[in-house]
Amino acid sequence: MKPRVDASRRRFLLAGAALGGGLLVGCSAPTPEDRLGSPDVLPVREGHVALNGWVRIATDGTVTVAVPRAEMGQGVFTALPLLLAEELDADWDDVRSEPAPVDRIYANQAMMLNALPFGVEEEGWMVRAGSAALERLGSVLSLQATGGSSSIRDAWGPLRVAGATARAMLVQVAAKRWQVDASTCRTEAGRVIHPDGQRKLGYGELAADAAVLAPPERVRLKDPKQFRLIGRAAPRQDIPAKVNGSAVFGVDVRVPGMVYAALIQAPVFGADVVSFDGSEALKQRGILQVVRIPHAVAVIADNWWRAKQARERVKVQWTATPHDAYTSQDLARAADEALRDGFGMPYVMRGDAEGRIEQARHSGAGRAQDGTPAKGAGPRVLEARYHAPHLAHAALEPINCTARVHEGRVELWVSTQVASLARWRAAQVAGVDTEQVTLHLALVGGGFGRRLEVDMVEQAVQLAMQTQGKPVKMVWTREEDTQHDFYRPAAWADFRAALDEQGRVIAWHNRVAAQPPTNMATVRLLPWASSKLPDKSQIEGAFDVPYAIEHMKVQQLQLESPVPVGFWRSVGHSYNAFFTECFADELAHAEGADPLAWRRARLGSQPRHRAVLDEVARRSGWGTPLPAGRARGIALQGSFGSICAQVVEASLEGGEVRVHRVTCVIDCGVVVHPDTVVAQMQGSVAFALTAASHGEITVAQGRVQQSSFPDQPLLPMARMPRVDVHLMPSAHPPGGVGEPGVPPLAPALANALFALTGERLRSLPLRPQARGDVTAVS
Amino acid sequence: MIQFQLNGRPVQADVEPDMPLLWVLRDELGHTGTKFGCGVGACGACTVHLQGAAIRSCVIPVVAVAGQSVQTIEAEGDAVLERLQAAWVQHQVPQCGYCQSGMLMAAASLLRQNPHPSDVDIDAAMTNLCRCGTYVRVRAAIHTAAETPAPPKTEIA
Numbered sequence: 037m038k039p040r041v042d043a044s045r046r047r048f049l050l051a052g053a054a055l056g057g058g059l060l061v062g063c064s065a066p067t068p069e070d071r072l073g074s075p076d077v078l079p080v081r082e083g084h085v086a087l088n089g090w091v092r093i094a095t096d097g098t099v100t101v102a103v104p105r106a107e108m109g110q111g112v113f114t115a116l117p118l119l120l121a122e123e124l125d126a127d128w129d130d131v132r133s134e135p136a137p138v139d140r141i142y143a144n145q146a147m148m149l150n151a152l153p154f155g156v157e158e159e160g161w162m163v164r165a166g167s168a169a170l171e172r173l174g175s176v177l178s179l180q181a182t183g184g185s186s187s188i189r190d191a192w193g194p195l196r197v198a199g200a201t202a203r204a205m206l207v208q209v210a211a212k213r214w215q216v217d218a219s220t221c222r223t224e225a226g227r228v229i230h231p232d233g234q235r236k237l238g239y240g241e242l243a244a245d246a247a248v249l250a251p252p253e254r255v256r257l258k259d260p261k262q263f264r265l266i267g268r269a270a271p272r273q274d275i276p277a278k279v280n281g282s283a284v285f286g287v288d289v290r291v292p293g294m295v296y297a298a299l300i301q302a303p304v305f306g307a308d309v310v311s312f313d314g315s316e317a318l319k320q321r322g323i324l325q326v327v328r329i330p331h332a333v334a335v336i337a338d339n340w341w342r343a344k345q346a347r348e349r350v351k352v353q354w355t356a357t358p359h360d361a362y363t364s365q366d367l368a369r370a371a372d373e374a375l376r377d378g379f380g381m382p383y384v385m386r387g388d389a390e391g392r393i394e395q396a397r398h399s400g401a402g403r404a405q406d407g408t409p410a411k412g413a414g415p416r417v418l419e420a421r422y423h424a425p426h427l428a429h430a431a432l433e434p435i436n437c438t439a440r441v442h443e444g445r446v447e448l449w450v451s452t453q454v455a456s457l458a459r460w461r462a463a464q465v466a467g468v469d470t471e472q473v474t475l476h477l478a479l480v481g482g483g484f485g486r487r488l489e490v491d492m493v494e495q496a497v498q499l500a501m502q503t504q505g506k507p508v509k510m511v512w513t514r515e516e517d518t519q520h521d522f523y524r525p526a527a528w529a530d531f532r533a534a535l536d537e538q539g540r541v542i543a544w545h546n547r548v549a550a551q552p553p554t555n556m557a558t559v560r561l562l563p564w565a566s567s568k569l570p571d572k573s574q575i576e577g578a579f580d581v582p583y584a585i586e587h588m589k590v591q592q593l594q595l596e597s598p599v600p601v602g603f604w605r606s607v608g609h610s611y612n613a614f615f616t617e618c619f620a621d622e623l624a625h626a627e628g629a630d631p632l633a634w635r636r637a638r639l640g641s642q643p644r645h646r647a648v649l650d651e652v653a654r655r656s657g658w659g660t661p662l663p664a665g666r667a668r669g670i671a672l673q674g675s676f677g678s679i680c681a682q683v684v685e686a687s688l689e690g691g692e693v694r695v696h697r698v699t700c701v702i703d704c705g706v707v708v709h710p711d712t713v714v715a716q717m718q719g720s721v722a723f724a725l726t727a728a729s730h731g732e733i734t735v736a737q738g739r740v741q742q743s744s745f746p747d748q749p750l751l752p753m754a755r756m757p758r759v760d761v762h763l764m765p766s767a768h769p770p771g772g773v774g775e776p777g778v779p780p781l782a783p784a785l786a787n788a789l790f791a792l793t794g795e796r797l798r799s800l801p802l803r804p805q806a807r808g809d810v811t812a813v814s
Numbered sequence: 815m816i817q818f819q820l821n822g823r824p825v826q827a828d829v830e831p832d833m834p835l836l837w838v839l840r841d842e843l844g845h846t847g848t849k850f851g852c853g854v855g856a857c858g859a860c861t862v863h864l865q866g867a868a869i870r871s872c873v874i875p876v877v878a879v880a881g882q883s884v885q886t887i888e889a890e891g892d893a894v895l896e897r898l899q900a901a902w903v904q905h906q907v908p909q910c911g912y913c914q915s916g917m918l919m920a921a922a923s924l925l926r927q928n929p930h931p932s933d934v935d936i937d938a939a940m941t942n943l944c945r946c947g948t949y950v951r952v953r954a955a956i957h958t959a960a961e962t963p964a965p966p967k968t969e970i971a
Contacts, residue, residue, distance in 0.1 A: 109910035110909070281848070281888045339837060341836075432945045433912045479911065482945050514852040514853055721947065722944070744856060751949075753949040753953065758950075
């Protein structure tokens with residue numbers, strides 16, 4: 037049975053979503069058919085004809101698919117064309133991809149679904165209405181963006197319909213030439229086949245005549261049993277250029293007449309330039325200009341290294357700010373105050389969690405001390421506080437952007453996740469119409485949410501407005517990339533749970549305090565927007581805990597800080613999964629139950645979650661003996677439309693956490709490109725393990741203390757565990773895969789370390805007290 | 815004027831002797847396959863070969879390579895590198911791809927010194943950082959390249 041949304045929950049947020057989405061923009065979202073687009077959307081190419089806004093066919097049979105998402109290594113330049121090629125019955129060897137232009141049909145409607153306050157398995161009219169309103173909003177905003185694990189979710193309808201429509205038009209032309217009924221023709225590998233099975237016409241021979249036909253209004257999509265490409269192995273289209281050095285990332289762009297810029301950015305958040313003296317720098321070889329932009333001074337030279345070196349000779353005086361003495365401890369204190377006294381916006385109110393907790397506190401053995409009380413000790417309360425720090429994205433390609441401002445026009449070359457926003461922002465800064473901005477999308481050398489921001493576009497345009505029409509390539513140093521990020525929010529969570537006379541958990545109360553990342557990002561773009569609205573991204577993974585617990589209350593507390601926050605791979609799930617899945621583990625131990633069995637027993641109405649959990653248990657050998665000194669931990673998290681569970685096998689060697697093996701099971705609905713999903717799971721483990729073992733950004737004197745890889749280490753190859761990935765067969769529409777593999781890793785590891793040492797680690801990164809090698813306690 | 819061999823051809827650059835080789839390659843000679851990741855020799859994205867051995871070009875002043883032979887990811891006709899590139903495609907190693915030039919050059923240097931490395935050898939030699947987490951596949955691809963005498967036939971769509 038499917039869980040339905042309980043109407044008593046989330047009224048507040050839904051009212052907001054309904055008002056913001058539904059009433060403002062209407063409640064019906066563009067359908068895949070609405071998004072077919074006219075052939076005119078695509079640029080004209082000699083020898084090619086476009087059949088709709090997504091596909092061109094050349095006379096030699098080459099099929100070119102327009103991809104409106106950024107290639108960041110997640111394989112969109114392969115998986116999106118695959119959807120179209122499937123329904124077109126194209127020969128995969130003939131399929132190419134190219135970046136799409138900017139148009140409303142390419143707006144990412146599915147990305148907005150991440151704002152819905154529902155769990156992965158919830159259904160019902162509220163889910164449908166909320167989805168439609170948000171998809172509509174995505175279309176109205178015309179957000180051509182890549183993020184929120186949404187590319188396949190968004191493309192699933194439109195690209196298959198575009199392929200099927202083009203196929204129907206090609207068949208119609210062939211049938212007319214042969215004087216046969218179109219329904220008697222078949223298609224296969226880029227050709228229409230005559231009913232006699234002998235005669236064949238290639239798509240390249242038919243495309244020109246097909247282009248003049250009106251597209252059919254309705255097409256029938258394939259039954260999944262007929263899929264020939266979806267779910268099979270297809271080599272990624274972007275890989276050959278990435279092994280011979282020819283792939284062009286943003287930082288590799290070379291434009292004739294280009295100059296280079298290196299920045300001196302305000303070390304304290306929000307500080308600005310009072311004055312600067314660039315005269316000494318200008319005496320250095322190759323230095324062309326020293327200019328000022330908001331919050332920074334730039335050295336412009338004929339070579340980036342020269343610009344970077346000359347920075348040391350520029351004297352800058354910075355403005356004072358109210359937070360020149362700000363430290364991470366200030367935020368911790370603010371969180372502590374908020375959690376004690378602050379107003380928590382309720383996201384879940386089921387039953388009477390607080391009442392039951394108070395009841396248990398007074399009637400039972402009282403508040404449990406830290407640790408795990410024995411089973412059956414009567415009513416009692418379990419309390420815990422968890423914490424996760426700020427984190428940087430640390431994409432390997434440092435932030436950069438190349439811009440040219442000349443005769444009222446702006447040209448941009450940039451690796452970005454938000455092409456349409458980048459254009460809009462560049463136009464705003466330069467004071468021109470958006471139509472005057474041309475954007476050349478480069479390959480993205482790591483996004484992870486950092487390149488959802490457009491700060492680099494603002495800076496490069498501001499520089500290019502001062503270089504007399506010369507294109508300028510601005511590149512940040514690694515140190516700047518670390519110190520001027522939009523960080524994963526630092527977060528704190530207070531939990532209280534009540535156990536009844538039988539020692540069973542009956543109530544769960546969770547308050548999460550953190551800066552709200554979506555509100556903060558919105559205010560950066562739209563200064564008039566409110567930063568106080570409920571922010572689902574801050575609390576996701578906490579309000580949608582899948583376990584059936586009778587009394588539940590989850591509240592959001594919003595913190596303020598000068599530290600800028602943004603979207604870090606898996607956003608709120610990245611810390612909330614650590615909090616909730618570790619606390620669930622604590623409750624299992626408090627009940628004296630096996631952590632797997634405890635979870636299973638509470639997933640009766642979440643069959644997909646339960647199946648994923650069972651599969652990961654089976655594949656990891658849960659409950660079977662391990663070598664001495666090793667232990668397992670488990671965690672489960674639904675996010676971005678998918679459900680992922682991981683079992684981590686860990687040990688402590690000389691006080692260092694070692695992860696030996698990660699078993700990862702994901703239900704992401706229909707799997708479009710299996711090898712990409714496997715790669716994303718492997719990569720997510722590395723990304724999340726970096727954060728869990730040593731990820732931390734700290735602030736002192738109003739500035740970030742970490743700078744480069746030596747003090748902000750990434751997981752090295754020697755520490756990469758074996759990763760076993762299993763994809764659940766599924767007929768559900770696709771879910772996301774870029775992020776759902778990240779959240780379960782930290783809690784699974786912390787739970788493994790608890791099983792190993794008996795020490796419950798409630799703070800990230802995980803720093804066990806135990807020193808030396810540890811032998812398992814159980 | 816500093817002269818050296820780049821991928822078998824003589825090149826020269828009129829630059830300061832202390833300019834790191836990386837920026838001579840990228841900004842002066844237009845060879846952008848070699849990447850800038852950290853500038854302090856910590857990430858390995860800028861790995862190239864000097865006289866056949868891997869070095870981190872962001873911390874080597876160009877004067878130190880004068881008169882010597884430098885090889886980058888753009889080199890053609892290097893059997894070891896080609897074998898690795900084929901294995902990289904076979905295992906579908908890269909994700910974003912930014913670190914992969916450096917990974918491949920580090921791996922080529924390893925295989926030249928140790929044609930059949932163990933996992934331990936690979937872990938010790940491959941200290942390049944990858945934020946996408948392609949390590950599992952890098953290791954597998956190095957094994958494939960090491961065990962394969964000739965470039966394997968890979969189908970690239």
